[in-house]
Amino acid sequence: MEPALFTADDWEALAALVSIVGLLLAATAWWIRRRDDSLRRTDVHAWADRAIEALQSVVLIARLSARALPPAEFEIRRIDLAFKTSVLAEQGRLFFRNRRWGREGREKQIAYRGRRPAILDDLIVAHQACLELASPDADRLKIGLVAEDALKRFVSSVQSEVGRSRTASAATSRSGRGIDIQRLMEELDARRVDANRRL
Numbered sequence: 001m002e003p004a005l006f007t008a009d010d011w012e013a014l015a016a017l018v019s020i021v022g023l024l025l026a027a028t029a030w031w032i033r034r035r036d037d038s039l040r041r042t043d044v045h046a047w048a049d050r051a052i053e054a055l056q057s058v059v060l061i062a063r064l065s066a067r068a069l070p071p072a073e074f075e076i077r078r079i080d081l082a083f084k085t086s087v088l089a090e091q092g093r094l095f096f097r098n099r100r101w102g103r104e105g106r107e108k109q110i111a112y113r114g115r116r117p118a119i120l121d122d123l124i125v126a127h128q129a130c131l132e133l134a135s136p137d138a139d140r141l142k143i144g145l146v147a148e149d150a151l152k153r154f155v156s157s158v159q160s161e162v163g164r165s166r167t168a169s170a171a172t173s174r175s176g177r178g179i180d181i182q183r184l185m186e187e188l189d190a191r192r193v194d195a196n197r198r199l
């Protein structure tokens with residue numbers, strides 16, 4: 001009778017080695033997934049920052065009176081924002097895929113099949129607002145309000161996406177008390193105001 005190729009001790013050592021290798025592979029896979037999630041969150045956050053800047057700018061140029069922004073500057077900003085909002089919507093497709101919707105869009109390229117995610121609709125609203133503002137008869141107040149609604153929906157959606165539903169500090173999570181600029185100006189210390197007038 002030939003001796004066994006592996007002894008019981010050898011089998012135990014091999015089982016331990018396989019367990020360790022399996023654990024290392026699982027830990028590596030976990031680390032890679034966590035890193036990828038972190039990178040995606042960082043990329044989405046950077047994209048969202050640019051989108052919020054563009055959305056807020058659309059609200060401002062729509063709501064500011066025609067006297068506040070000279071016509072030539074208004075037109076330059078409007079066109080720039082039309083480009084930015086369109087580009088940001090397209091960049092957003094890298095993070096947010098269309099949802100399949102029956103046969104809708106089957107003839108289109110893969111990224112455009114189905115229905116666009118609602119988070120990107122808000123950028124399209126801002127883009128269309130920029131186009132509407134080109135008309136001399138544009139109702140700037142209504143366009144601004146529609147753009148403001150899109151901004152608020154977008155910020156709420158992105159806040160959920162990047163996981164910022166809770167703040168790190170108790171101080172930053174306290175409720176605000178509302179802003180009344182007239183009241184705040186009245187509450188200023190008169191000596192401080194006088195000291196700054198002399199500067």
